[in-house]
Structure formats: C-alpha cells, structure tokens
Amino acid sequence: MRRFFYAFLAPCLLWAAAPLAAQTVPVATGTSLLPRPDQDAGLLCAKAHVNAAARTATSSVRHRAKMERYDVKYYKLDLAMENNSLNVAGSVWMRVRVRGTQALDSLAFELYQAPTGSPAGTATLLIDSVVVNGRRSPGIRRSGNDATAALAQPAAVGTLADARIYYHGTAPSGNSAAIGNGLSTASTVHLETNSGSNTFPYNVTWSLSEPFSAHEWFPCKQVLTDKADSSDVWVTTTLPNKVGSNGVLNRTVPLPNNKVRYEWKSRNPIDYYLISVSVAPYVEYLTFAHPAGGPTVPIVNYVYNQSYLNFWQSSIDRTAGFIENYSALVGLYPFANEKYGHTTVPIYGGMEHQTMTSQDGFEFTLTAHELFHQWFGDNVTCATWEDIWLNESFASYGEYLSLQAFGQPGDARYWMNTAHSYAQSSSGTIYVPDTTNVNRIFDYFLSYKKGAGVVHMLRYLLNDDAKFFRALRTYQTQFRGSTARTADLQRIFEAEAGRPLGYFFQQWFRGRGYPTFNGRWNQGGNNFVLRVTETASVPGTTPFFETDVDYRLSFSNGTTQTVRLHQANPTETYLLTVNGTVTSVAVDPDQWVLDLPASGAVRDNTLLATQPASKAPVLALFPNPCRDELQLPGAPAATALVLDATGRVVMRERILAGQPRLNTRTLAPGLYHLRLLSGSGELLGQGRFVRE
Secondary structure, three states, rough: OOEEEEEHHHHHHHOOEEEEEEEEOOOOOOOOOOOOOHHHHHHHHHHHHHOOOOOOOOOOHHHHHOOOOEEEEEEEEEEEEOOOOOEEEEEEEEEEEOOOOOOEEEEEEOOOOOOOOOOOOOOOEEEEEEEEEEEEEOEEEEEEEEEEEEEEEEEEEOOOOEEEEEEEEOOOOOOEEEOEEEEEEEEEEEEEOOOOEEHHHHHEEEEEEOOOHHHHHOEOOOOOOOOOOOEEEEEEEEOOEEOOOOOEEEEEEEEOOOOEEEEEEEEOOOOHHOOOEEOOEEEEEEEEOOOOOOOOEEEEEOOOOOHHHHHHHHHHHHHHHHHHHHHHHHHOOOOOOOEEEEOOOOOOOEEOOEEEEEOOOOHHHHEEEEEEHOOOOOOOOEEOOOHHOOOHHHHHHHHHHHHHHOOOOOHHHHHHHHHHHHHHHOOOOOOOOOOHHHHHOOHHHHHHOOOOOHHHHHHHHHHHHHHHHHHHHHHHHOOOOEEOOOHHHHHHHHHHHOOOOHHHHHHHHHOOOOOEEEEEEEEEEOOOEEEEEEEOOOOOOOOOEEEEEEEEEEEOOOEEEEEEEEEEOOOEEEEEEOOOOOEEEOOOOOOOOOOOOOEEEOOOOOOOOOHHHHHHHHHEOOOOOOOOOOOOOOOOEEEEEEOOOOEEEEEEEEEEEOHHHHHHOOOOOEEEEEEEEEOOOEEEEEEEEEEO
8 A cells, every 4th residue: 555745755765865876777768657756656655554643552451352252253344425525324244153262252453533532523333233143232331442342142152242233433544544534525626747747636435445444434443364265245325326345236225315335245265454445436447357267357446526537448448458457467366256356536545455456547557556456455455564564565566566567667776766765764674573553554665665676586586487487386386265464475585495594584574774795806817706795784683695696797798707606704706707807796786675876896816726627626515416314524614515517506504513414305316516614714635426
C-alpha cells in the first residue's frame, strides 16, 4: 500500500537522493514507465498507512487473550451505507470455532467507541444486541474499543458458534486511524495528471483498515494470524451507487425506495484488514487476464466517471499483462476463481484489498505494486507486523519485476538504484521492534526500499533465477491462505541454497547499516591480486556483512570480465589469473548488494601476490573422484575455496587443523578447483577434483 507524502516529500527527496550507487547507472531511455518522484509506488503505499496522528493498536493484552479463545471461520457484513456519509448500520455475522480447554462463556471482539467524556453527538458505534447460537446475550460490557458479550449458554470446545452483532452509528473522522480513518467519505475527488491535480465534485465513501482500523466500521477480531476461511459483504445503498468489495458479485437486489443491495461473496481465506467496501456512482469497466495454465481472470474496475476512465484506460489495461507475468513467475494468481479489480478512492495512493484494490490513479508502478500484494500480503500475510517487509518489500519488488518485463531499457536498473539511495537514508532494521507504531511499521525507507533491496540480494545469493522464483512459488504454495514469518521464508531459501542462511537474515533483517567495499589491486603478468577491505556503517550493531560481491575487470583491449568473490572477513585477498592488461576494477557494477557508495578499486603497486598460483603446492586429494567427503591429508588450517569450471566460487569452508576434509555433498557433479588460503589471503595449496 502507498500514498503521497506532500509536505514531507520534498525534504525527504533531497535527503534520500544524496547517496550514489557504487557505480554509475544508465539513465532510463525511450518512453520511461518510471513515475515522477512524487508518484513513487512505495511512497504512495507507505503514506496510505501513515498519518501525522497515527493511532496505535487498540486491543488490550487481556482482551487479546480473550479473543484467542476462538478462531474466526467466517464474516458476513450486512450493512446500510451511503456515498456521502460515515453512518453505518446493520449486522456482522461471525462464525467461530471454540478453541482451548474451556467452554466459551463470552465473546470478545473489537468495535469503536468514542472515548469516555466525549461531547454529545461525537461519532461512535453503538451495539444494539449480540445473538449467539440463536440466544441473545444477557449482558455486554464495553471498555474503550474492547467489547465482551456474555453467552446465554456456553459453547463447547471444538464446536462452531454463530454470533450476530447488531449495531449502528457513525464512524470516527478525526484522522485517528493509521490512514486517516477506517471509514472515510469525500465530496470532491481529483484526476492527477502531469499538469497537476484537477479537482471535481464527487461523493464517495470507502474503507481502509490496515493496520488497526477495521473496528472503526465493523465488529471484528484484529489478529493477523486468524484469517477467516470465507466472507460475504452485503451493502444496501441508494441508486445509482455501486458497491465494490471482495470476491465475486453474487447478485444485486433491487429494493423499495430506490435502494439496491450489492451481495459480494468470497470463498478464499481473508485477513480482517483486507475486507473492504467502496460506495459511489461508479462507472464499471471490465477487462480480462489470461494467465498460462489458469482460468481467465475478470478484472472489474469501478472508476469515478467516463472522463476519468478515458484518461486512465490504457494504464488500467496494463493490469492483465501484470497478472500474467506474475503468475508465470511466482504461481497462478491466487484468487483466479474470483476476480481482480480496482475501485477508485481519493487516498493519493493504493490499498491492496483482497481481489479489489482501492486505488487513486493508475501509474505503472502503483498498479504493479498493489497487484503483487495479492500474492505477498493477501494470499500469504505476515503473521506479525514485525514482519511487514514480507508484504511491502515483495510488493515493491513487484515494481522492479514489472519494469524488467514491460519497461524501457534502464528502467528497472534505475528503479533499483533509486531504491538503494532511499534505503541508505536510514540505518534502521527491516525488523519492526515497535508494532504499536504505525509510522515505524510502514517506514518507507526500511519496510519498502531496504526490504526490496534485500529481496534482490536473495536473488543474487542463489545466483540462479530458476531457484529464486521456485523459492517464491514454494512460499506461496506452502503458506497459501495463511500467514508466515521471516523464519519461514528463510527456511525455504535455505532449502534452495543448500546451506544455512542465518547469517544473511541476521545481518540484513535484524542488522543495521550497510557495508562499503574498498579495493586495491595490482597485476604482474597473468597474476592479478585484489585486496578488499569492508567497513560497516553501524559497527556497534552489525560489525560485518558476509556476502558475495561482483568485481568487473576492464582490460586495455576494451573487454571486461566479471568475477564473483566471497567476502568472509573484513579484509580479503584474492589471487586470480587473467589474460590481458587490467586497466580498472569496478565494485558491484550491477548493483546487487546494498553497499554504500565507494570509488572503484585503485591500483597499488606495493600489493603483490605472495606466490603465483602456478607455484603453489599441489595438494593430495582423495578419493578423487569423490562422492561425499574429500580428504586433504597434511593440509593446514585454512579457508578452502572451491571454484567450478568457469572460475565461480561455489563453496567456501573453514578447514581445521587435524581434520583436513571437505564435505562436497552440496556440489553438483563436475570438475572443481580447490584453493587453500591463509587468513591474510596467501595461497597455501591447490588441486583439482571431480565430484561424481
């Protein structure tokens, strides 16, 4: 989700744009699909969640424990709403399964109530009655936004209970919610063009509940890990209003007095904050996507009017291609049995409501970002706001993927360069330590931009797009319709990498700051030495970043060679054999690593290889060919580098004195070159072996 920052924007752009990438990047060419800086997708999404008066989580710890006594299986909202009012009235049917070891004697839920002592007429939501399993509650207690209804008859553990909560009132409008309010209404909207914003009269009412504001318009349980298995949203309104919501429009029912009831149903799991309504005299525009291997997906668009549609229609039409591309990369659109679509609402950004995003304009990256949320955020939802990057970083990376697929040359690279610059404006962690702070949850620099850079580094770490996208498909399949933590994603990437990745997630998810790589090099004949010293920007928290880094060697004949080297220590010395005269060395030239700017490596004539590779001792290796374990008799304590036939480092392990052996089980069959290096980078020995 995202939104404009306005007054906050200008100083942030000046601040964030100052750092440069490690290497100069190409400027996008042709007709670029990149947005203006003030239309950056992550910026729009972040602001849609953050307000100067951002509120905190509502439910008390004690009340949360009471809500944990049941699992929500189903929501049905049956409400009366208009496009020019915050009044809401009707009922919510919650079907719940009783959990734990004791019968359920009361139903705890959340619903907005004006603070005690508020003046008469202050917006509030009043409970008329609560009926559980057909019997009216004998008593309802409210304490702030916490509501508890006693049950006339307890519900046994393991059974289903049907609770119908009847209520009415006016939703708050004091900008107390994360995005202003859980329910908002406007009498004017705008058409954002390159020449500015054209405002015109229009009445529209809409919901936006993330992260803690669903209770401001309907009774619910605001716990991320408790997704409902299914939902219905029925809204009665006055014609010519239309109502957009989740799932499939089952039917519209004409009613007396020029009223109509829109009946939406969804039979996919859904989190509380993704349930939505938008009410306005919309114009409908229908298109279709045709993802390979799946059904045709209707794309239902409710837009303000025909003029608005005329302006944005070609941009809306990109949605089908986005769906088809994402489906090919990370798995079929998860709600293909229902629909995708948009409702236009004046939030200066977008919100990824399940199957029907609420969106304000259809800039390329905004539409791509909110759509990718249907996989990352809606199908698989972060299990705690600590892990919001699992939603926002991947949605942001969806922008990059769409620019790769549909943008002009240089667009995707420019996007990543900008993302790195924004990310490096903050030294904080992607991990959110304070989940009551909405501003911190939706930190644009961390949850969006730094996170997208970390996703990109996971792609680099695997060094194999087949493995990277397979990992994402596994994540989508394994946690479909559920929630996940960062540790879950880590396990999936470890399976693809074939090794533990705790170090990576520790330094990039929980760690702070960024590395800088400063290199010195020299050449003697065909022998080339490169010494790289890494410094960390927040050494007190994250003193070192272990990572691979690419170095591009440029030769006097105009050719280049890119080598990938592993930085396992603050200072590393690499000995290479080259064919040609090296003239310069570029650090991380393709911008894979979230490293701070550094000049290219400099030549240092005092730096010499200790001994040419051709004169290094030849190691005794057996069995050779090997199948599992390779013995290195007589080898000293050292760092073992295993290179494949192309010279790429595929394994790095510490060899202990007295235990000179190497586990080769993770290597594919083939020919490998082994080098043993001392702590200072001196080549102690070398050899070749075959892995069967």
